[in-house]
Amino acid sequence: MRHLPAQTMSDTHEVTNQPPPRGNRRLWADDPALRDHAAAAGAEGEQLSDYGALMGHAEAAVAAREARDYPPQARIFDAGGRRLDEVRFHPSYHQLLEAGIGAGYAALPWEGRPGGHATHAAMVYLTSQVEPGICCPMTMTYAAVPALRSDATLLRTWVPKLTSRVYDGAAKPLARKPGATMGMAMTEKQGGSDVRANATRAVAEGEMYRLRGHKWFCSAPMSDGFLMLAQAPGGLSCFLVPRWLDERRNGIHLQRLKSKLGNHANASAEIELVDAYGHLLGEEGDGVRVILDMVHHTRLDTALAPAGLMRAALDHAWHWARHRQVFGRGLADQPLMRTVLADLALDWEGTLALGLHMGAAFDRDDEASRAFARLGVALAKYLGNKLCPGVVYEAMEALGGMGYVEDTELPMLYREAPLNSIWEGSGNVICLDVLRSLQKLPLAGEVLSAELSEATGQSRAYDMALRTHMERFTRLPDEGEARWYVESLATLLTASVLIRQAPGPISDAYCATRLGGARGRSAGAVQGLDTDAILARLGG
Known part of the structure; x- marks a missing residue:
């Protein structure tokens, strides 16, 4: 739909020195990084x-705002008091999911084409710039496929629907849907990240199990099925719990939707499992191992999402700066603003580079690459998400008061910034997982060492930082030092990727300012950046 431009005259003044509307953005063409x-x-x-x-x-931006402005609503009962246990969304939410699913967001990695996981990872990055709330159901649908490989029957029944490029958001049985989505419900009140404390019980009944208990967080509660953990007689086990049983609703009862800081377009719910039927995946007692296949793949997405949020925030700040006059000259020409934005851009490009590098590791199907992917994606998730809130905040400040106003995208991006650090393993959990991976997967450490060594000899700052890290950590640290160790290792790995892949001014600046060089604690408190070369990476 074509709209007339907004009126530039008010009753008292002409509107000047305001950036023009964004219109259609070229998210690929204008992003050289x-x-x-x-x-x-x-x-x-x-x-x-x-x-x-x-x-x-521009229509996608409108749909994204509508999906947030009209958030999902729980419809637990119909007018007669019969249980519905459904969530209703604005049509724009379904429009965006249809676009993502149709483009292969969940399907590409499983279609057998080269680079499927890396392409998917880049799609996460692009989608997160527009509406992060639609990523959750698509990400879990993508990530559920490897977990289903432990059951041949479920693999045949579900995977063709999960990897379909047809989105069907209707509440109806799987057999009558051309495509399906998958959610997850692990967390319980008493356990949180400690899923072995789960209290939900599963009792065998014929070929299935009956699950009874509660889940404190159920992501994307309108999914067609859910992977859940429950205590079976043989120990903590993983189950696929379908929303429908033929033409009957399964015993999944919505209690309420969570009122969240952000991610408003997406629903998260508390649910009760009232003798809900579920299919056992793998063996009893093997639940953590089975569901970790899904968690491992969702972590790839939580490593790319912060790069998308940072990119969106910087893109809006750069657009503002290039169209704003301050103190008699363009804001984008002010040396201090250029230094701040260039410094932020290094964190964004480093997060993007490491995330996509790990996507490539997911695409390689040898044992060493699988081990490295397990370790590297945790490093990428940790560092990128710790950097994201600061980058988004500084971009917000670049817009001044307008950055704090909902007319811009910055408040939404700021609310989203902490989420991916919390989801699928908060910072401490990720650090402990890095230590476990290095202990239990010797190949992961070997590949990591080779990756770090490959970048030596090209940057004095990098070589010195790598040597300092090796001297400081002659063995795996105690848990109390895990964050220091993981941050150092993730920063070195990021630098190694940039040295091998990014233009010299980018990798040189990253190494000089992130690997022990003199700098202040806030963005822009640096010196010697080639701001022209770095800001050129923002495009536009």
Whole structure:
């Protein structure tokens, strides 16, 4: 739909010195950093170009705002008091999911084409710039596929629907749907990240199990099925719990929707399992191992999402700066503003580069790559998400008062910024997982060492920082030092990827300012940046 431009005259003054509306954004074409690192990861450029144009269209921005402004509503009963246990969304939410599913967000990695996981990871990055709330159901649908490999029958029944490029948001049985989505419900009140404390019980009944208990967080509660953990006689086990049983609703009762800081377009619920039927995945007592296949793949997405949020925030700040006059000259020409934005851009590009590098590791199917992917994606998730809130805040400040106003996208991005650090393993959990991976997967450490060594000899700052890290941590640290260790290791790995893949001014600046060089604690408290080269990576 074509709209007339807004009126530029009010009753008292002419509107000047305000950036023009964004219109259609070219999320792929105007992002040279994405193009470079996607190519290095083996992602499909043509696919990403099309998806970037789709998600960057002005209509997608309108749909995203509508999906947030009219958030999901729980419909627990119908007018006669019969249970519905449904969530109703604004049509724009379904429109965006249809676009993402149709483009292959959940399907690409499983279609057998090269670079599927890397391409998917880049799609997460692009989608997060527009409406992060729709990523959750699509991410879990993508990630459920490897967990279902432990049951041949469920694999045949569910995976063709999960990898379909047809979205069907209707509440109806799986057999009558051309495509399906998968959610997850692990967390319980008493356990949180300690899923072995789960109290939900599962009792065998014929070929299935009856589950009875509660789940404190159920992500995407309108999914067609859910992976859940419950205590069976043989120990903590993983189950696929379908929403429907033929033409009957399963015993999944919504209690309420969570009132969240952000992620408003997406629903999260508390649920009760009232003798709900579930299919056992794997063996009794094997639940953590089975569901970790799903968690491992969702972590790839939580490593790319912060890069998308940072990119969106910086893109809005750069657009503002290039169209704003301050103190007699363009804001984008002010040396201090350029230094601040360039410093922020290094964190964004580093997060993007490491995330897509890990997407490439997911695409390699040898034992060493699988081990490295397990370790590396945890490092990427940890560092990118710790950096994200600060980057988004500073971009918000670059807009002044307008950055704090809901007319811009910055408040939404700021509310989203902490989420991916909490989801699928908060910071401490991730650090402990890094230590466990290095203890239990010797190949992961070997590949990591090779990755770090490959970048030596090109940056004095990098070589010194790597040597300092090795001297400081002659063995795996105690748990109390795990954050220091993981941050150092993740920063070194990011630097190694940038040295091998990014233009010299980017990798040089990253190493100089992130690997022990003199700098202040706030963004822009640096010196010697090639701001022209770094800001050119923002495009536009």
